[in-house]
Amino acid sequence: MAEQAPAASGLQNGAAPQEALGLRDSLFSSETDNSLYFTYGGQSNTLEVRDLSYQVDTASQVPWFKQLAQFKMPWTSHHSQDSRELGIQNLSFKVRSGQMLAIIGSSGCGRASLLDVVTGRGQGGKIKSGQIWINGQPSTPQLVRKCVAHVRQHDQLLPNLTVRETLTFVAQLRLPRTFSQAQRNKRVDDVIAELRLRQCANTRLGNAAVRGVSGGERRRVSIGVQLLWNPGILILDEPTSGLDSFTAHNLVRTLSRLAKGNRLVLISLHQPRSDIFGLFDLVLLLTSGTAVYLGAAQHMVQYFTELGHPCPRYSNPADFYVDLTSIDRRSREQEVATTEKALAFAALFLQKVHDFDDFLWRTETKDLGVGSCAKSLAPVQDADLLPAPVGSELPGAMQQFTALIRRQISNDFRDLPTLLIQGVEACLMSLVIGFLYYGHGAVKLSFMDMAALLFMIGALIPFNVILDVIAKCHSERAMLYHELEDGLYTAGPYFFSKILGELPEHCLYILIYSTTTYWLANLRPGPEPFLLHVLLVWLVVFCCRSMALCMAALLPTFHMSSFFGNALYNSFYLTGGFMISLDNLWTVPAWISKVSFLRWCFAGLMQIEFSGRTYRLEVGNLSVPVRGDLLLGAMGLDSHPLYAVYLVLLAIGGGFLVLYYVSLRFIKQRSSQDW
16 A cells, blocks of 8 residues: 555656556456457448537527416516527547547536537527538437437436346347347347346346336436447437446446447546546536546546646545636625636647647647547457348338237236226225215115215216326336437327326226216116226226326426416316206306217216106105106207217317327427436
8 A cells, every 4th residue: 555655646747648558457357357358340430520519599498388487477577598508619529430539527617518419309499600510520419319329417217117028128229120139139148248137137227216226227227228229329418317326336347348338439428536537538627618638538637737737645636626627606706706717728728739630638748549449349240249230121110010909908018006986996995985875775876866876976086086197107117208309209109108008997996986876876787788887987097097098298397298288177067967957057168068078978978877767756755756868858968879978088088088189199208307
């Protein structure tokens, strides 16, 4: 330990770059031995940014529903402020395969803007000048989708699937049709081995409510999801966020190993700890959207030492130089002073690297060959490790649907607590309603009591479905948005898998509810009325689910979806024909009642129970027999035959499903964490 102290001191003071390189290489000594490299077997990749200036419009990034809260009256006095700001200014760099470039800097330095531009997912911004080139070609959405994998900051994984099942699902959709199932399984096994996930391959991913893998393992699964199709360029946004120091270090070591496999790795970090900093090949230090350093990580201390800012002994270079170049906004004077200092650093750096085509700062003695390991790697010939051939066809809509519906059913039916709660909910509601009307024997209830019972059967159970469906959709919305954005599948297969995948759960739910209520309440006996009754309740709940899906996809937040979903349901409830006769409705509610699935369900249930039967009405001391058809006519519930009721409910449910598909197809399903 005493012999290592001078070397460490030399590293921190920038006096011994050779020792720094040796220390950095020693970090991999235990990693490289007996390590399986998941090598990229395609052509070498390059990412080049040329004189990029990117302007961020902060006002356009505020969603419309938040802009409503910021609305001001025309006579309100307020100072107009320009919401446009420069996210990136005159940035240039070039990175090649075999290199891992870390983008560091304080908050607001432009790291997120740079990743947005490179991945082609900039929201509310505009490129003022410059270009981005990938493999010698101008960047296009198609080229980015083919060459670049983007691992986002937040993991979007289904909690009830295992690690292997999650990767297998992606392999079914991201690998070409020409791949056999054996090749897909081998690719999954290779990724699991490379990311060292064998010990948890059959463990559920879990979430805050379901126990599963650790945070570092979840992050590695997110990387594996993108690594499956073996991309040449891997971009990660804050991969160590939320991880402990040991897990973060191991994760970055994994990324460094991937970069050595002839792959280009670009990561964004805030302020990495010292041992993580030693794993980087290249470092890009940003402040206010400008580069103040771009070069080898082990040269960073030497560069700033030559400028008169040596790193103190035992200090982390990343922490020290990020603090040195950050903008202090605690006061106007400090902000001006620190901004001028940062701009001076940026101008000096541009002056030093303007003669280099890759804009990397090098020592005056010699280039230590960062990234040369990539050149020494011979491309492997194993077809299982090669990237997807250019022009190869990805799985079609039917294969996407098959994989999606398997994932949907597997994830839902493993969520036993939720299934149990829903089953108990249906059972309790049916028992409460059934026992309320149970025990009358041969004595029939009054007509109004029976009408109230039938209206409750068709109106109470759908109400509980709304919030469940909307909450589930919004919990999966971020994952849906990212998977659609990555081109993993299209809206059509997801739409059909979502509808059909939930049918078994839906049917079981209705069967428990309808059977118990029907026989306890002593409704019309016989198999035909019972089957018609169950089918009608099934349709009305299906219409309600379709409406909830539509609200969840149409509106951006859970609160807005639940509010408007409940408001629409209440309007259908009040115009359902029980609270007030349909003949007494004025124009607006009369039109609402025509699309109210509760109205049509109530009419159908009343026809099943009373049509063709004689019912006795109690008028004072008299018991008057009255035909059920006359009672239905008095309430305005016999305007359409029974078969028409089923057709109308199918049309209403189909209308909501069409609107749901249109919302999926044309409205970006961004979640609240993506705004």
